[in-house]
Amino acid sequence: MTHEITDELQGIKVLVTGGAGFIGSNLCEFLLNNNAIVHCLDNFATGHRENISSFLNHPNFTLFTGDIRNLTDCKNAVSSMDYVLHQAALGSVPRSINDPITTNEVNVSGFLNMLTATRDEGVKRFVYAASSSTYGDSTTLPKEEDIIGKPLSPYAITKYVNELYANIFHKVYGVDTIGLRYFNVFGRKQDPNGAYAAVIPKFVKQLIDHQSPVINGDGSFSRDFTYIDNVIEMNVKAMLSIHPDAANNVYNVAYGERTTLIELLGILKEELAQYDTAIKDIEIQFGPERVGDVPHSLASIDKAKSLLGYAPVFDIKKGLQASVDWYWEHLK
Template sequence: MKQIENSTILVTGGAGFIGSNLCEYLLQYNNKVVCLDNFATGRTVNIQHLLSHPNFTLIVGDIRNLSDCHKAATGADYILHQAALGSVPRSINDPITTNDVNVSGFLNMLVAARDAKIKKMVYAASSSTYGDSESLPKVEDVIGKPLSPYAITKYVNELYATIFQRTYGLNTIGLRYFNVFGRKQDPNGAYAAVIPKFVMQLMDHQSPVINGDGNYSRDFTYIDNVIQMNVLAMAAENPEAMNTVYNTAYGDRTTLNDLIASLKKYLSDFDPKIATIETIYGPNRVGDIPHSLASIDKAKNLLGYQPQFSMQQGLKEAVAWYWENLK
């Protein structure tokens, strides 16, 4: 895989789950990495070990503030824009803040990227953009109507990126993330992602709660596959591969019932009692789609994407990391 080396890269949301993994990876290749984060959802612990690195710079700032965006983008070759307020339920509870961060903040970053003459801005898009489209697998050019304020904000990002390319010549690539999981993903808080939340509950001998009957399925995507996609998107030079969006996934789906079974299996290697914990079933969650499965053909054909970790391989790695760091 072609690496990006000896470049200056701004990672917005660089103290978050995905952002901090990207920062860590990019520093291995003699890049200068600038992290912009306001720590609304990012965590100091994710980047603590990077703070003394000579090529790492932390800027505490907010993408809703244009001057912070300009400061962070100045001198950068590339931007990996990960900063956002994630979570469908959070957007339903607080659509205004979600819009401010995900739309106004995104627009600020586009302006800063344009003004700094960035080579390319790669940004976190979302599988939520597929909305009520029932076709499987999800193909990039077939989407439905959004089912949440969060989904709307992520679709607007794609529209803005297209306009900035046409109007200002700013090259962008959007990565529609599908249920990313792995090391450093925060298990705490009301809007914690499902895998770290279930892991923590099982480690504490609590019954995990599934929304619905457990037959909803997701294309769970391990963090290392996401890192690969970000690097490939930055390195892409073929004009046909740029200024578009790509599914960022493994290309397989797992039901929530199967997910719980796998988690219990891997965790019971550390604590046999976990195998006997019962699962609780609750009502379906507003804004949730029943099934999610990505076609990754476009990413394979245009970017050379070859995901290295299946869901099960990633789950094993993630469970070991959680046991070691959070138990």
């Protein structure tokens, strides 16, 4: 688990939207373990009750079952909170291509509702999940926060609009915001099921089930895969930072190294083979490239290091080892 910082989090009140989701539930757990008071807002469209079942009876935890598309739900959940960690969204580029309207309603209208509720409640800081998809068709590597291209999907548009709204809410209303551009986050509690499952849990489940994983494209596409504990660290540092230049910025959240899909599957097979040697021999299949996919993704994390003191501990290998251990225990 990520570094314990009990003293700083003791008694602070935090709303985690999307708190039953993959990233949100991990944030809730970490905050509760460090004696924070946590409100969780989720409509369970993509989140799961089992992700939060272990702390439903925790004295510092309150679940609000509601939808960020409903302003009243947002206001009820944010009431009396010091901070907001806004994770609620409809992720997935393919989902946004199949259903751009719902993606926009949740990711843009819902985001605006949460910003409005945050403003009205006088919350100290609004930290939100932005996305590396904002870099769009920019071919510059590594990705630096100030150089972006044109979006390649409806999802990417919605996440860029989030950044624009956050900037305006600071300038017009004085709301303190920080956007975190997540790069391919993975780890415990990430759902391997469904049409829009992320690549790592999907591959892990297929390999455990002795099915051949299918790579979209030739396997040369690369990503800056980012383990969940690095993301928790970044959220907490963004929330609590008192650096005079930290707020009202966007930051890359990544490890700062890239791994091809072929390399990724090689590591997964190696790690899983420690539990089941037959996994070593499972063949990989190749399918067509996905519409809207960015070929290569690699983050510069210099800005986060200098302004927030970000120091990610988990590289891809260490993160995959921890993830495989968790999935083996929970999927078998």
